[in-house]
Amino acid sequence: MYVxxxxxxxxxxxxxxxxxxKRRGDQQVAEVTTEQISEQLTLAVDRVMTEGSLYDRSLAAxxxxxxxxxxxxxxxxxxxxxxxxxxxGYSQPIDTGSMEISRRISATYKDLPGGQILGPTFDYTHRLxxxxxxxxxxxxxxxxxxxxxxxxxxxxxxxxxxxxxxAPSSGGQDDEPDDLTREPLSFPADRDLRxxxxxxxxxGFLLALGYSTQRGFARNHPFAGEIRLGTVEVExxxxxxxxxxxxxxxxxxxxxxxxxxxGSKKAPPQFTRGYGLTFGHCExxxxxxxxxxxxxxxxxLGEDEIAPAQDEEFVLSHCDNVQATxxxxxxxxxxxxxxxxxxxxxxxxxxEQAEALREAAE
Amino acid sequence: MxxxxxxxxxxAWMAVLSKAACEELAMLWxxxxxxxxxxxxxxxxxxxxxxxxxxxxxGKPFNTGEATVTRCSVRSDSGKTGHAYILGRDHKHARLxxxxxxxxxxxxxREGLMTSIIMPLAExxxxxxxxxxxxxxxxxxxxxxxxxxxxx
Numbered sequence: 329m330y331v332x333x334x335x336x337x338x339x340x341x342x343x344x345x346x347x348x349x350k351r352r353g354d355q356q357v358a359e360v361t362t363e364q365i366s367e368q369l370t371l372a373v374d375r376v377m378t379e380g381s382l383y384d385r386s387l388a389a390x391x392x393x394x395x396x397x398x399x400x401x402x403x404x405x406x407x408x409x410x411x412x413x414x415x416x417g418y419s420q421p422i423d424t425g426s427m428e429i430s431r432r433i434s435a436t437y438k439d440l441p442g443g444q445i446l447g448p449t450f451d452y453t454h455r456l457x458x459x460x461x462x463x464x465x466x467x468x469x470x471x472x473x474x475x476x477x478x479x480x481x482x483x484x485x486x487x488x489x490x491x492x493x494x495a496p497s498s499g500g501q502d503d504e505p506d507d508l509t510r511e512p513l514s515f516p517a518d519r520d521l522r523x524x525x526x527x528x529x530x531x532g533f534l535l536a537l538g539y540s541t542q543r544g545f546a547r548n549h550p551f552a553g554e555i556r557l558g559t560v561e562v563e564x565x566x567x568x569x570x571x572x573x574x575x576x577x578x579x580x581x582x583x584x585x586x587x588x589x590x591g592s593k594k595a596p597p598q599f600t601r602g603y604g605l606t607f608g609h610c611e612x613x614x615x616x617x618x619x620x621x622x623x624x625x626x627x628x629l630g631e632d633e634i635a636p637a638q639d640e641e642f643v644l645s646h647c648d649n650v651q652a653t654x655x656x657x658x659x660x661x662x663x664x665x666x667x668x669x670x671x672x673x674x675x676x677x678x679x680e681q682a683e684a685l686r687e688a689a690e
Numbered sequence: 691m692x693x694x695x696x697x698x699x700x701x702a703w704m705a706v707l708s709k710a711a712c713e714e715l716a717m718l719w720x721x722x723x724x725x726x727x728x729x730x731x732x733x734x735x736x737x738x739x740x741x742x743x744x745x746x747x748x749g750k751p752f753n754t755g756e757a758t759v760t761r762c763s764v765r766s767d768s769g770k771t772g773h774a775y776i777l778g779r780d781h782k783h784a785r786l787x788x789x790x791x792x793x794x795x796x797x798x799x800r801e802g803l804m805t806s807i808i809m810p811l812a813e814x815x816x817x818x819x820x821x822x823x824x825x826x827x828x829x830x831x832x833x834x835x836x837x838x839x840x841x842x
Contacts, residue, residue: 383741383757384778414737416759416775421742421751428819430826444831473828475820482747496746505752507740519745520752527743527754561705562757564739566775571697574705575739575759576777582747605743605754 351396365389374579374608375399379649380406381509381528383578383607400530400649407650420563420572424582424605425482427558434483435552436586442480447557448609483554484584484601493586493599498628515641522624522644523617527605529647531613537637537647538619545635546623550602553586557609581606583614587622592630600629703794703808704787708776710811712783718807719786726796728789731771732763734781760784770795 352359366373366389376388380403388406395401431447434440446452487493497519505520513525526534541548559579563572583604591597602622604614623637636642646652707715719725738756745752761775762784772792774784794803 378755381755382738383755386779387758410738410756413758414735415756416737416739416761418740418753419742419757421744422754424743424747428822430822431829438833444833445826446829446831447826448829470825471828472821472824473826473830475823475827484746485748495749496744497749499750501744501748501750503750505742505750507753509740509753509756520750523743523745523752524754527752562739562741562777564759564775566761566773568763569773571701573701573775574708575757575775576708578741578757578777580743584746601746603746607755 351394360393362386362389362393365392371609372397372399374606374610375531375613376402376406377608378606378610378613379403379528379530380410382406382410400653404650404653416566417564419575420565422560422562422578422580424556424560424580427556427560427580427582428577429480429556429558430579431557432480432554433552433556434554436554437483437486440483440486442478445480480556482584484586487553487586487599491598494589494595494601496601496603513644515644516627517640517644519621519625519628522640523603523605523621525644525647526617526620529617530649530652531610531616533647533649533652534616534620535612537623537643538616540635541619541623541637546626546637548587548619548623548637550585550587550619550622552615553584553601555581555583555611555614557581557611579608581608581610581614583611583618585615585618585622589629595629600625700791700794703804704774704791706808706812706815707774707787707790709815710783710787711814712780712786714811714814715783715786715790715807718810719790722793722803722806725789726766726768726793728764728766728772728792730762730785731765732761734760734762734784736760736779736781739775762788764788764792766792766796768796 366385369392372392373385373388376391376399377383377385380388380391382388387409388402391402391405391409392399394405429442429445429447431449432442432445434444438444484493484496488495503520505524506518508521508524513521517525540546542550557579559577561577562575564575565572581604585602585604587600587602589595589598589600600622602618602620602625604617604621606614606617620637620643623635624640624643626633626638631638633639736758739759740756741754742751743754744750757777758779759775759777760779760781760783761773762781763774764772764785766772766789770792772788772790772795774787774791776784776787790803790807794800794808
């Protein structure tokens, strides 16, 4: 039975007014601007762009402000916003090999062409709070080094030359990938769809799954072959021009994981790959994504499918935090009638059980 | 604009225009005298482009996520059509870039505009990049091996 319930409009309006006041906080304190969020809470903005699946720093900053810093709420706002915009088309695939590098490290080779470049990293900090930040001190200017023009090729390409590394992917460089924003996910999902899904998947969920593969649930302890952060050009072919043009530059994080592979009937012993790619600087997410991408290749590589991270339906159906939050949070909405019928049912079952016990006793 | 060199020259200036700061572009274009008038063929419009990556950086493409893009098309009174597609939602930037794209297609204007607009914008971008590269280079690890006594 479905019964429409009216009322509550005034309470809802007033709740939203209270929310707006709470969002502003103590009005004696200066209001935070979206420019400040974009410039100073950059990694929050990067996460909202990645999981909101929309590269636009100022929109993500606005969403974070509106959501009072609740990043999943901000991601939800960004996803809703994109649905109001027309789609012009698909870019040319970005070339991460020609990235303008800000950070580039490899855990597999000490000496490599282009070198180990730490960039702006939390690594090697002592994780001690810095009280000086409360006073708003200007930082010491960044040190300047000698920039050389040494190219920094993809690290895994070096292993490929020896034949010990599998190809970056099966399928051709010009294959047309499927698009989750056009057709809903169905199973089995090819790797292009899996990667699109993982790219916008929840960082926390993918982190936990990646962690599980290291702890033995899939036996896939990897090496971080390469992590790189930097800007790449985005190229697009407008119909009216018929040739590719540069739209501008975006910052991305890329991670390539290396896994040992003992070989199967289909392939000789060699190293295999997992791939992670995010907007902005989302290193933990890119690493987790690469681990989960590799775990989800179990079937393709003929491995035993025994762990949650290898179960594509489990992973792909639950890694989207906008879908997840929608279904979990809908439980807050009125379920008065559903609950009434459950209540009736439990009362009836108890009554029937009591009667059965009485009859048995007689 | 069918000749290949012409296309690559146009791609180069469109790339510079896309990466320019809008205020700089506005200032340089504003300083140009005797500009033609422009008719809007397509007023600035913001939409989405799905950005693609490649598996393993070089393999099969996949859709990574979308980016906002603003486009604009204009026609100059001498009949040249200028287009712009610029990342982000800045309508003014797209309009200015489309106008400059049209102006640069006019043979007799090209050299002057390359000198007064495109070169300074490219130099500004390069200068910013060079400073960034120096800061990044300072974080490059310089490995050294300690000499151990027993090896002597």
